[in-house]
Amino acid sequence: MAKNVKKLTLASKLARQGAVISPKTITKRENGSVGDIEDLVGGAAPSTGPLYFSPIKTRKQRLLNGEAIRKTSTKEEILTPRVPQKKKRSFVDNNKIVALASGGAETPSIKTEAPIKKDTKPRIKKEVEPRKQKKVEEQVKMIEPQQKNEIDPLVNQEVVSPQSMWYRQLENIRSMRSLNAAPVDTMGCHQCADTTADFKTQRFQKLVALMLSSQTKDQTTYEAMNRLKARTLTPDSLKDMPIGELETLLHPVSFYKNKAKYLKQTTQILIDKYDSDIPNNAKELIALPGVGPKMAHICMAVAWDKLTGIGVDVHVHRISNRLGWLPRPTKEPEQTRVALESWLPSTLWAEVNHLFVGFGQTVCTPLKPNCGQCLNKDICPSAKVGVTPTKKKDR
Secondary structure, eight states, rough: OOOOOOOOOHHHHHHHHHOOOOOSSOOOOOOOOEEEEGGGTOOOSSSSSSEEOSSOOHHHHHHHHTOOOEEOOEEEEEEEOOOOOOOOOOOOOOHHHHHHHHHHOOOOOOOOOOOOOOOOOHHHHHHHHHHHHHHHHHHHHHHHHHHHHHHHHTTTOOOOSSSSTHHHHHHHHHHHHHHSSOHHHHSSSSGSTTSSSSSSHHHHHHHHHHHOOOSSOHHHHHHHHHHHHHHHOOHHHHHSHHHHHHHHHHHTTHHHHHHHHHHHHHHHHHHHHHHTTSSSHHHHHTSSTTTHHHHHHHHHHHHHHHOSOOOOHHHHHHHHHHTTTTOOOSSSSSHHHHHHHHOOOOGHHHHHHHHHHHHHHSOOSSSSSSSSGTTTTOTTTTSSSSSSOOOOOOO
């Protein structure tokens, strides 16, 4: 194995050259006796006098660190910035100066420091307060014209509603419905009729779609109507269709067996009494098997373009109660319809059904409403924003 070779350090190199003299006694340093260790590398030892080295690193290291060096006669020091001390301001009494000028004796005078001004805080308050008032006045001026324009000219301004914010809620629902499409917009009963057929056939198909839509999703109703239209959906074709085949075409519509029976009975009445057309008034429509008040009012609007009442389904019934649009909570859709028609302007009857149905399908859903995304979350009495359901304790 190779022997351990000791590395020569800078001190050992200098010792071999005889350039380092280690004094046994401490002597006073003379001027110019302090140097850097680099000056001795490769050079000869001084002839006279002891030599001392700077304990503050080496010259190269000090220069690399950016420290300024000031050479003095005895040692090298690092320059440090001096902070000037603040002088206390003093004031001389004017009476003393006048007395000295006239040859009078100097009288002792008490020096007083400059008084501290305490006007900063009041000045800040005086500047800030009028600015805040101006901002508030500007906001009020901007809000006032908006509130004036909120009232629809078609709406009676003297409406006495159970909910004072009802029109603002309606405007917010309009905004939300315009941004997001709902299933009722593309698959509602008004979209289920064959546009290439005659008007009498289209009215019959809209009535059939309304009868199938009870407690059924619009997508399911739309698909069932497409299957029926593929077999040429007319009063005569539906009359001749076997009940079993009709039930197969209607499945999976809710209560499809009962609805198939109602369709067969209604078709026969229309052929015998109305010349294969549908009645042109809500009273006779309600008299048909399987047709309720909601279907009758909606059918009058989409089939005959006549406004006879508000079509209240489960969505309109639920949302009206949640928004507080009713004098008291209701349990049946027909009760909700009567309560709404008692104060809601008739110019909004047709719009309310379409708005509330789509709003109930997308935002104000039955079980878990999206109150956090609703524009009415701050003015809705039933809003549940940031509320977490509590877990039931184990008994």
